[in-house]
Amino acid sequence: MSFYFLNRRDINIDLSHRCGLECPRCLRTYWKRIDKKVPGYDMTEKTFKKIISFYDYLIFCGQYSDPVHHPNFIKFLELSNEKNKQVSVHNASSLKSKDWYIKAFKAYPNANWHFGIDGLPKDSHKYRINQDGEKLFDIMIESKKYLIRKPIWQYIVFSYNENDIEQAKQMAKDNNIKLSITLSSRWWGNDELEPKNEELKLKDIPKV
Amino acid sequence: MTKKLNPKCFKNWATAYTATGYLVPCCYCDNPETMNDSNFKKLLDASKVEESNSIEDILLSDEWSNFRDNLKKDIAPNVCFRYCGQNKTAIKKTIYIDGKEQFIYEVK
Numbered sequence: 001m002s003f004y005f006l007n008r009r010d011i012n013i014d015l016s017h018r019c020g021l022e023c024p025r026c027l028r029t030y031w032k033r034i035d036k037k038v039p040g041y042d043m044t045e046k047t048f049k050k051i052i053s054f055y056d057y058l059i060f061c062g063q064y065s066d067p068v069h070h071p072n073f074i075k076f077l078e079l080s081n082e083k084n085k086q087v088s089v090h091n092a093s094s095l096k097s098k099d100w101y102i103k104a105f106k107a108y109p110n111a112n113w114h115f116g117i118d119g120l121p122k123d124s125h126k127y128r129i130n131q132d133g134e135k136l137f138d139i140m141i142e143s144k145k146y147l148i149r150k151p152i153w154q155y156i157v158f159s160y161n162e163n164d165i166e167q168a169k170q171m172a173k174d175n176n177i178k179l180s181i182t183l184s185s186r187w188w189g190n191d192e193l194e195p196k197n198e199e200l201k202l203k204d205i206p207k208v
Numbered sequence: 209m210t211k212k213l214n215p216k217c218f219k220n221w222a223t224a225y226t227a228t229g230y231l232v233p234c235c236y237c238d239n240p241e242t243m244n245d246s247n248f249k250k251l252l253d254a255s256k257v258e259e260s261n262s263i264e265d266i267l268l269s270d271e272w273s274n275f276r277d278n279l280k281k282d283i284a285p286n287v288c289f290r291y292c293g294q295n296k297t298a299i300k301k302t303i304y305i306d307g308k309e310q311f312i313y314e315v316k
Binding site: 004005006008010011012013014015016017027030038039040041043044046047050051053054055057059061062063064065150152169172173176178179180181182183184185202 | 217218220221222223224225226227228229233234235238239240257258260262263264267268272273276299300301302303304305306307
């Protein structure tokens, strides 16, 4: 019997198989390529309660899904709030309405929201296929009325947005939001999304 | 060359719950190659959350214990070497900016 893994009280939760986006580097594209449905199903409330009875920090960051598309996500936020759990939400899909978001923010005002808008809002759909970046940016600004913590604008650097970083910094400052600029190593050979500036990309991790 | 591991799951890296209902050591495991790996499937057999009484039951199972013991001996799925191999470079670097404050976080 091992107590080794019991110390970790953070959990990354993929709530379902649902997402409205078609980002080219997402694992969802693997299933699309082989013409199969993305595997998975909606987490039940019973399972969620089992998880929050053990874990203290819940990171709603899907491998396959966007948490906002789980049909009971607002209920799960309410339960997290009741149990005083730490929560981070990672959202990039912009398909939910503004009214829905306001309910979600009110359900747990102390949650830490990260909005994946890669580039200037007018351009983010170039990677985040189907995303309305301008709508999601407005929702991120709106969130400040309801959330205790400043929202975080997550900006992954790609070739199409590598020259817009200074403008994004200014927009974050003007709107009093946090900005996280992420340099990725997830590049393929002759990758048109890969930044041209060597300082803005990481070398690919070694294959084994 | 001997492949050595420096597992993030031995530190504070988050455990993960997959869209298919399994508890796994971390989110990097949740990919088709690893989830279909015959050895990793032994871990999955004990990791379906809806079929378990509690998270503790999963983490204290023999399957998780064996997985831990194997990691210590550098026996693991390919994905572990890819993301937790010793002496590798950063896989992600994030610069957080909040007004005038800035700090850099690297995942290695």
